[in-house]
Amino acid sequence: MKPIATETQFLDRLVLLDKPRDVTSFQALSPLKKDLGSSLGHTGTLDRFADGLLVILTGHLTKLVPLLTEMDKVYEAVFEFGRQTDTLDPEGQVILERAVPTRDRLEETLKRFQGDLLQVPPLFSAVHVNGKRAYKRALAGESPEIPPRHVKIHAFEMLHWEAPYARVRIHCSKGTYVRALARYWAESSDSAATVTQLRRLQVGPFVVPRVGREDWNVRRVFETLQIPVFKVKEPLLARRGV
Numbered sequence: 001m002k003p004i005a006t007e008t009q010f011l012d013r014l015v016l017l018d019k020p021r022d023v024t025s026f027q028a029l030s031p032l033k034k035d036l037g038s039s040l041g042h043t044g045t046l047d048r049f050a051d052g053l054l055v056i057l058t059g060h061l062t063k064l065v066p067l068l069t070e071m072d073k074v075y076e077a078v079f080e081f082g083r084q085t086d087t088l089d090p091e092g093q094v095i096l097e098r099a100v101p102t103r104d105r106l107e108e109t110l111k112r113f114q115g116d117l118l119q120v121p122p123l124f125s126a127v128h129v130n131g132k133r134a135y136k137r138a139l140a141g142e143s144p145e146i147p148p149r150h151v152k153i154h155a156f157e158m159l160h161w162e163a164p165y166a167r168v169r170i171h172c173s174k175g176t177y178v179r180a181l182a183r184y185w186a187e188s189s190d191s192a193a194t195v196t197q198l199r200r201l202q203v204g205p206f207v208v209p210r211v212g213r214e215d216w217n218v219r220r221v222f223e224t225l226q227i228p229v230f231k232v233k234e235p236l237l238a239r240r241g242v
Contacts, residue, residue, distance in 0.1 A: 052200030071204030088179035
């Protein structure tokens with residue numbers, strides 16, 4: 001009798017990866033591609049200067065990418081007030097300097113950024129503008145008009161303030177740009193700001209792993225997402241003896 005294939009052979013996995021700073025998401029995924037030898041899908045890149053959770057799906061589980069992409073995100077970040085770079089992050093050139101606001105002023109204006117908002121993504125971003133990435137247009141010297149998008153901020157709190165730096169935690173919907181949120185908050189406080197640190201802590205029910213990388217099997221993924229096995233068309237569990 002031919003043995004039932006194992007999960008390892010089929011490589012249907014969800015991998016939680018803690019991306020380090022100063023590497024691109026593509027560079028962080030390269031070792032996984034060599035390790036798993038399977039098609040990979042993920043639920044959103046992180047900027048080079050950012051670190052934290054990348055949710056990666058392999059094999060047949062890549063079909064869940066659209067579902068996970070819709071999920072909320074949780075970030076912690078450090079905003080430096082008083083200056084703004086063209087990229088709104090530490091890798092850009094300073095283009096604006098203004099006075100650093102007081103903590104009272106920041107706490108007052110922070111209340112405006114809760115719930116449903118219209119947000120214009122940063123010029124240096126991966127959004128498409130007339131068929132071309134915004135950041136590519138920016139690098140070519142263009143200043144395209146980027147249409148605003150609807151986002152939802154479930155929670156936005158200042159964890160610590162030591163001028164000119166504010167450490168914040170943000171629970172937001174998909175499509176939210178933390179760099180844009182920093183820009184709006186600074187503008188409403190008559191200041192300027194740049195995001196100097198950004199860490200993604202959570203995507204939906206998935207949290208950043210403690211040991212750098214964590215591999216989940218099919219059953220654990222389905223249980224976490226509360227997907228009944230009988231509703232899955234692809235017989236992942238039956239074929240793999242999970």
